[in-house]
Amino acid sequence: MVRVRGRWYEPTNLYVVVALPPANRKSAVFSAMTGPLYEAEKHLANEAAxxxxxxxxxxxxxxxxxxxxxxxxxxxxxxxxxxxxxxxxxxxxxxxxLTVPPRPRLLADDSTPETVTSLMAEQGGRLAVMSAEGGIFDIIAGRYSGAANMEVFLKGHAGDRLKVDRRNREEFMEAPALTMGLAVQPSVLEDIGKNRGFDGRGLLARFLYALPESLVGYRKIGPAPVPETVAARYERNVMALTLSLAERAEPEVLQLSPEAGSALITFEERMEPQLRAKGGKLGHVGKWAGKLVGTAARVAGLLHVAAHLEDGYAKPIEPSTMTAAIEVADYFADHALSVFDLMGADAAQARAQSLLEVLRSNGWDTVSRRDLFAKLSRSEFPTVADMEPAVALLEEHGYLRIHTPPRTGKRGRPPAPRYLIHPQVREGQA
Known part of the structure; x- marks a missing residue:
């Protein structure tokens, strides 16, 4: 784990999802990346037999x-x-x-939350769920049990104490550390975005998302393979790092150099205004973005031990490593915006987009609230109140302005507010 400052510690386990359409060779790449972990698991099992x-x-x-x-x-x-x-x-x-040691396990795939919890408890609180499919989300949502069970996935990311007391089992982990690495199709992200339980409990906010551009149709045929020396070095280093950590009962605590700590504070200062609900670039994905500084610290810890395989625990994290980690965090922030948009996690933004399309198609200079509401889909805007957050978002970004006509002095109701539409919206340029 990384000591950020004071009593703020970040474990270095991550939840990562990469989404690409079919035929992008996800499985081949996934196999190459995870192969050394399976070899390390096999080595540990043979040693323990x-x-x-x-x-x-x-x-x-x-x-x-x-x-x-x-x-x-x-x-x-x-x-x-x-x-x-x-x-x-x-x-x-x-x-x-007399205790019989369990067979060493590093990885799980198509496992229920109960199985993941039991495996983690057996393995001292550490496990990785790695899969080239997205079925784990269906399992978490209750495919087999009929009820969502995400406790181990929430606490396994944060390192919060986990205790399970059930009729047939009792399990306890002081500081669970679960890693998740998934390669899925974009449709899987769309589906999990519809499950409000995932978002409400904060599970979606724990994942780092990558949504690379599909190269199908533009790929180079017969590309040069990864050089054998590079592939062999990757396998050797991942195995060495995994085996060096396997026998440690307690986590190593990595320290930041003063310069690395300052770089992280600068990043935190840059991020904070972006979290504002109004006007912040990341305000509408605040649950996710609020964890990004901690994520940068986690990534810095991983980069540090990867660069110093033998003596990384005795050295502080350098500022260049923290700079690289912040670059990785910025990458995931850009992709998170696209992924949460794909998942439709922000209803106000989706409704604002629908409302903007109506404004464009009707070409109004100005329109009343009643006339605008009459043009909207009732399935998306059941009431006028459902329209207001979308109107406020468009006004905040300058697409329209609310105008209340002055009173005429006559008795009766005051004039209803009208919306003045930006000329570029009417002309289809916005």
Whole structure:
């Protein structure tokens, strides 16, 4: 984890989703990226196999000895019985104290939230869910259980204490660390955007989104492959980093150099005005953008240990590493705007776009609220009140202006407000 400042710590696990249409070779790239992790998992499993067999056999033999002692004690009398009972109890306690280590697991794929929780608990609170499909979102939403269960995915990102008490299991993790890496089709993002439970609980705000441009139809045929030396070095380094961390029971705490800390504060100062609900570039995705400074710190930690495989824990994070992490954060911020627009996560923005289309198509100089409402779809704007946030957003961006005509001095209702439409909207240039 990275110590940002004071008691602010950020774990370095990330949730990342890359979305591309079919035929963009997502699966091949995904396999190349995750291959070293599966190799590391296999290596750890082979190393642990002997210890697991030894522990299972020792526990079985100790339990059998305890059972035999209990049988002998049951048939004895007097002082001999007391001695045999004490021996049986001692052996039973020894058998209970013997723990069989679980088979090492680094990765999960098509798993239920309950399975992910159990695997994480077995593995000391750490696990990665990596998948070239988006089915995990359906599972979280309750495909099998009928009810959404996202607790492990919320707390696994933040590192919040997780305790599960159920009739058939009890699991506890002091600081869970879950990683998620998904490669999906854009339609998956559209579908999860419709699930307000994901957004309401803050799950969507925990993901970093990449929506690259599809190159299908413009690809170079027969491109040069990744150089073998580069591919081999990537595999070797990812395996080495994974294996070096596998046996650590407690997280390493990475420190920022004073210059790196200053660079992060400068980024935070640049970001803060963008979070404003009115006029902020990222205001309408505030839940997501509010985590971006912490994300930059997480990315800096990952870049740091990748650059210093052997001695990174003993060195502070350098300012150049933080600058690179901020560049990555800016990349994800640009893509988040596109993805949340695709998901339709901001209803006011979507409605404002629909309202703008009506203004363009009718070519009004000015229009009353009643006449404008009459032209809108009732499925999108059931009431006039539903129209107001979209009107306010268009006014904020200069597409229209609300004008209230002066009173004439006559009795009766005051004149209703009218909307003055910007000339470029009428001319189709806005």
């Amino acid at each position: 002997g210890r697991i067999v030894e522990a299972e056999l020792t526990r079985k033999m100790t339990q059998e000895a305890a059972d035999k002692a209990a049988t002998r004690a049951a048939g004895a009398d007097g002082p001999e019985r007391d001695n045999l009972v004490a021996e049986a109890i001692d052996l039973a306690q020894q058998a209970e104290a």
